[in-house]
Amino acid sequence: MKAWQRSETQVKELKEELMFGKFGITVIGMALLAVSGTALAFGKPVSKEKLQDRTAFALGLENDDFTLSDIKKEGFETRYVVKTKSGAEYRCYVGSSFLSGVSDAICSKKGEPAKNPLLEAAERRKKK
Secondary structure, three states, rough: OOOOOHHHHHHHHHHHHHHHHHHHHHHHHHHHHHHHHHHHHHHOOOOHHHHHHHHHHHHHOOOHHEEEEEEEEOEEEEEEEEEEOOHHHHEEEEEOOOEEEEEOEEEEEEEOOOOOHHHHHHHHHHHH
């Protein structure tokens, strides 16, 4: 019997094998998705060193010109307070995820609304 000539029993067995194979792959895929989804939902912890670097860049300061305090992880975001040596106080946050790492810090001076540097740059570009 040639490969393309199969009995009905053989065809039925082959279909069952394929269906179980797809089912097995589906179950494994769903399990992996659940595990990775959980990791993505909670993001990865952000080290104090990364917070320090992102904050220094966002505020245009050196790493030793400020201190971080009240660091709180909230889902995808890490929120914290920055106090500079000159006495200024900022509220900052960074975003993080399991796959993409850590975003730039977004900071606002205490008592002022948060400023998004990307939106500010877009507005400046519109005015040109």
